[in-house]
Amino acid sequence: MSLLGIARRLHEIGVLGMNARNGDYILPCNPRKLYPLVDDKLLTKELAQKAGLATPELYAAFQYSGEIPHARELLDRYENFVVKPANGSGGSGILVIKGRVGNNLRLANHRVLTWDDLRFHMQNILAGIYSLGGQDDRVLVEYCVEYDHVFDSITYLGVPDIRLIAYKGVPVMGMLRLPTSESEGKANLHQGAIGAGIDLASGRTLTAVWRNAIVNEHPDSLAVVSGVQIPHFERMLAIAAGCNAMTGLGYVGVDLVLDRDKGPLMLELNARPGLNIQIANRAGLAARLEAVDRADAGRLPAAERIAFAKEHFAAKAGDPV
Amino acid sequence: MRNLHIYLLAAALAAVGLGLSAYKFFVIGLPLHERASVSAWEVESEIRVTAAGGPLKLSTFVAEDSREFSVLDHRIAAPDFGVTTAPDGANRRLNLTARAATGLLVARQRFIVHRNEVRAPERRPVPPFRQPITLDDTAQSIARSLYISAHGKSADAISLVTVLLRALISPDRAENVRYLLGDDHSPRKIALLAAQILRVGGHFARAVQGIDLSKTGISVDTKTWLEVHVGDRWVSFSIATGEPRIPRSYFAWWRGDAPFASVEGGKLTRQRISVTQVEETVLRHALALGKHEGAFLANYSLYSLPAPQRAIFHVIMTIPIGVLMLVVLRNLVGLRGVGTFMPVLIALSFRETHLLWGLVLFSAALSAGLLVRLYFDHLKLLLVARLGAIVMFVILLLAVMTVLSDKLNFQPGLSVALFPLVILTMTIERVSVIWDESGPSEAIKMAAFSLVIAAFCYALMSARPVQHIFFAFPELILVLMALTLLIGRYSGYRLSELFRFRVLAERQP
Numbered sequence: 001m002s003l004l005g006i007a008r009r010l011h012e013i014g015v016l017g018m019n020a021r022n023g024d025y026i027l028p029c030n031p032r033k034l035y036p037l038v039d040d041k042l043l044t045k046e047l048a049q050k051a052g053l054a055t056p057e058l059y060a061a062f063q064y065s066g067e068i069p070h071a072r073e074l075l076d077r078y079e080n081f082v083v084k085p086a087n088g089s090g091g092s093g094i095l096v097i098k099g100r101v102g103n104n105l106r107l108a109n110h111r112v113l114t115w116d117d118l119r120f121h122m123q124n125i126l127a128g129i130y131s132l133g134g135q136d137d138r139v140l141v142e143y144c145v146e147y148d149h150v151f152d153s154i155t156y157l158g159v160p161d162i163r164l165i166a167y168k169g170v171p172v173m174g175m176l177r178l179p180t181s182e183s184e185g186k187a188n189l190h191q192g193a194i195g196a197g198i199d200l201a202s203g204r205t206l207t208a209v210w211r212n213a214i215v216n217e218h219p220d221s222l223a224v225v226s227g228v229q230i231p232h233f234e235r236m237l238a239i240a241a242g243c244n245a246m247t248g249l250g251y252v253g254v255d256l257v258l259d260r261d262k263g264p265l266m267l268e269l270n271a272r273p274g275l276n277i278q279i280a281n282r283a284g285l286a287a288r289l290e291a292v293d294r295a296d297a298g299r300l301p302a303a304e305r306i307a308f309a310k311e312h313f314a315a316k317a318g319d320p321v
Numbered sequence: 322m323r324n325l326h327i328y329l330l331a332a333a334l335a336a337v338g339l340g341l342s343a344y345k346f347f348v349i350g351l352p353l354h355e356r357a358s359v360s361a362w363e364v365e366s367e368i369r370v371t372a373a374g375g376p377l378k379l380s381t382f383v384a385e386d387s388r389e390f391s392v393l394d395h396r397i398a399a400p401d402f403g404v405t406t407a408p409d410g411a412n413r414r415l416n417l418t419a420r421a422a423t424g425l426l427v428a429r430q431r432f433i434v435h436r437n438e439v440r441a442p443e444r445r446p447v448p449p450f451r452q453p454i455t456l457d458d459t460a461q462s463i464a465r466s467l468y469i470s471a472h473g474k475s476a477d478a479i480s481l482v483t484v485l486l487r488a489l490i491s492p493d494r495a496e497n498v499r500y501l502l503g504d505d506h507s508p509r510k511i512a513l514l515a516a517q518i519l520r521v522g523g524h525f526a527r528a529v530q531g532i533d534l535s536k537t538g539i540s541v542d543t544k545t546w547l548e549v550h551v552g553d554r555w556v557s558f559s560i561a562t563g564e565p566r567i568p569r570s571y572f573a574w575w576r577g578d579a580p581f582a583s584v585e586g587g588k589l590t591r592q593r594i595s596v597t598q599v600e601e602t603v604l605r606h607a608l609a610l611g612k613h614e615g616a617f618l619a620n621y622s623l624y625s626l627p628a629p630q631r632a633i634f635h636v637i638m639t640i641p642i643g644v645l646m647l648v649v650l651r652n653l654v655g656l657r658g659v660g661t662f663m664p665v666l667i668a669l670s671f672r673e674t675h676l677l678w679g680l681v682l683f684s685a686a687l688s689a690g691l692l693v694r695l696y697f698d699h700l701k702l703l704l705v706a707r708l709g710a711i712v713m714f715v716i717l718l719l720a721v722m723t724v725l726s727d728k729l730n731f732q733p734g735l736s737v738a739l740f741p742l743v744i745l746t747m748t749i750e751r752v753s754v755i756w757d758e759s760g761p762s763e764a765i766k767m768a769a770f771s772l773v774i775a776a777f778c779y780a781l782m783s784a785r786p787v788q789h790i791f792f793a794f795p796e797l798i799l800v801l802m803a804l805t806l807l808i809g810r811y812s813g814y815r816l817s818e819l820f821r822f823r824v825l826a827e828r829q830p
Contacts, residue, residue: 001823001826001827003816003819005826006819006822006823006826007813007814007819009826010814010818010819010822010825010826011814013825013826015814015822015825015826017812017813017814017815017818018655018815018818019652019811019812019813019814019815020812020813023809023810023811023812024812092759127705129754190759191759191760212821212824213824214824275818278822278825279821279822279824279825282824282825284825
């Protein structure tokens with residue numbers, strides 16, 4: 001197919017490009033001054049708690065390097081925990097601690113970390129090495145999510161998460177992100193995780209995208225990733241539908257995890273959600289965003305917004321489910 | 322609505338930019354290519370004097386701009402003389418003096434003459450003043466009768482002069498004309514006489530002496546014609562025809578009856594004027610003409626800057642084209658480099674190191690910097706301290722490389738200025754941050770992309786025609802701005818997205 005043909009076809013399907021995402025949706029819908037609310041995970045957590053949304057429990061937060069030496073006293077009581085930069089992007093700078101090896105810490109990828117290593121990592125976070133603009137950052141230590149057993153065969157080492165894109169309070173597209181050996185347990189697509197589209201009507205997964213290609217099996221376990229019913233999907237849709245009003249951002253990516261005990265937890269928000277979700281769903285975002293605008297669905301009450309999403313953004317017949 | 326606003330703004334910017342450029346191109350004649358050439362004339366006068374030993378005074382005339390011509394690069398070479406100039410009526414006198422000169426002395430005057438495409442306003446509108454009548458009483462009464470006769474046969478001042486001149490140049494001259502002319506029937510004598518007769522009749526008139534630029538040679542004759550003040554301007558009359566027009570190639574040098582050179586205290590042995598046709602760049606030509614086109618171009622263009630600033634702006638004015646290229650690569654093609662405009666800055670630093678050497682230097686320093694950074698990783702240093710240590714290492718590395726290349730005579734033109742050093746350090750910082758965030762392969766890919774983009778930017782920005790265009794027509798940056806604004810509202814797919822989303826296009830939804 002010629003390049004022009006591809007462009008025409010993509011336009012027909014309603015695929016959203018980077019320029020259109022930035023110029024037509026992010027710029028008009030997401031005021032710059034609200035970005036800190038989603039860029040700083042501590043602020044997002046506070047906001048979510050105020051709105052009554054479940055998030056992983058905060059164990060500790062560090063703002064000054066003078067506090068770092070006390071990290072062991074504060075954290076030794078927790079068997080598992082996650083260390084994150086509050087302003088990190090793309091999953092960088094996150095350490096997942098799963099138990100101990102003697103006097104040392106064990107990472108989720110089975111590597112061993114000394115407390116010194118951890119303190120150095122936290123100093124680096126404070127110095128801003130993982131933050132977007134390189135400015136001083138804070139360290140966030142929180143509950144380590146135990147993912148639901150439904151994902152046992154289709155994830156590798158890390159916690160799968162669910163990305164939902166909400167536009168004006170309407171969930172428009174969803175994706176289940178599954179860590180792989182290549183992504184080293186991280187659920188970020190550009191690090192090699194795979195993303196499976198989700199049928200918003202049923203909460204079942206569709207085929208997946210891995211490095212811009214469509215796949216049907218997890219590359220490590222070779223288990224089929226499509227057709228998996230995500231538990232509590234209805235509650236996830238409700239959380240996503242509330243995030244626009246909560247933050248004031250009109251176009252937002254909502255990252256959720258499914259804990260086997262605590263159910264869906266909101267992890268973080270993203271004011272510039274990526275576009276690969278379209279490949280995972282084999283559907284165009286622009287078409288769905290325009291549908292929301294045409295019906296003025298953003299004005300409906302929450303329950304009707306979700307109903308609208310389930311009615312209009314269900315996987316089409318013929319899609320492999 | 323927002324799009325309409327952008328379109329109108331872009332159209333306005335482009336119209337202003339193109340309009341100003343078109344004005345400069347068509348009216349002022351600023352060339353699109355700096356080496357475009359135009360004909361001009363190089364005129365040289367040479368005066369040789371044999372000095373008597375005492376004080377010597379040599380007087381001649383300085384060529385000046387006129388409405389039709391511009392004089393550029395005026396140079397006087399008279400090593401044995403003291404040189405002064407002073408206004409003298411309609412002329413400017415060149416006075417060359419020496420206290421106790423002996424032997425043969427030479428004074429040369431050289432200049433370039435450009436023809437004005439647009440007639441310049443009179444540069445020094447000297448009000449006509451009454452000049453002396455040097456005829457004796459008999460001659461004056463003959464002159465008066467000639468004047469009255471011509472006056473009777475003409476309708477206005479112009480035809481009066483023509484009738485008078487015809488009477489003077491006609492081969493079967495009347496007795497009284499022959500009396501006045503004597504044996505000298507040269508155009509110079511006729512012009513001087515006509516001026517005298519017209520003065521007797523109350524007109525302002527003067528003889529003009531100059532050269533015919535169309536007759537080139539190492540020794541050309543001077544030409545003489547007549548200027549009469551009619552209305553509020555001087556009208557030139559040809560002596561050969563009496564008509565109120567002279568050939569376009571006549572260049573006026575001095576006015577009045579004085580000879581080209583006069584000497585006191587010595588003997589004029591030779592005077593010679595040579596004319597050669599030369600190819601002058603259109604650029605210099607246009608700038609010369611710009612002197613007359615109004616103060617704007619001459620006083621407020623980049624050309625009016627002192628040379629060091631001019632050199633800097635030659636570079637600065639090319640940055641917008643590099644920036645536009647980045648915008649295109651980023652928003653239309655979808656290529657990303659390190660930092661937003663880092664490749665443009667890298668390209669600028671290539672200017673000082675040259676492309677190939679710049680690429681080698683950059684890659685070497687970048688790799689070494691990253692290796693050291695990898696090693697520092699084990700030392701568990703805080704971010705800023707680590708970056709500081711890397712900067713110091715890069716400086717040492719540059720010093721070593723420069724000394725080595727100098728000792729080996731490897732690259733004589735190599736100059737590592739401060740600017741590339743800063744850029745290099747910033748690049749290493751950015752790349753190492755990407756290394757931390759997205760891994761080594763991403764970092765190396767980004768760095769390589771940046772260098773490739775920088776090389777393209779360098780090729781574009783260092784091209785002489787590009788530099789000339791944006792230096793001569795800085796308003797074209799408004800056009801680039803208009804394009805940038807339009808790209809800023811382009812919401813279609815990037816080229817890279819066509820490949821990224823190709824799978825979606827291939828299947829039926």
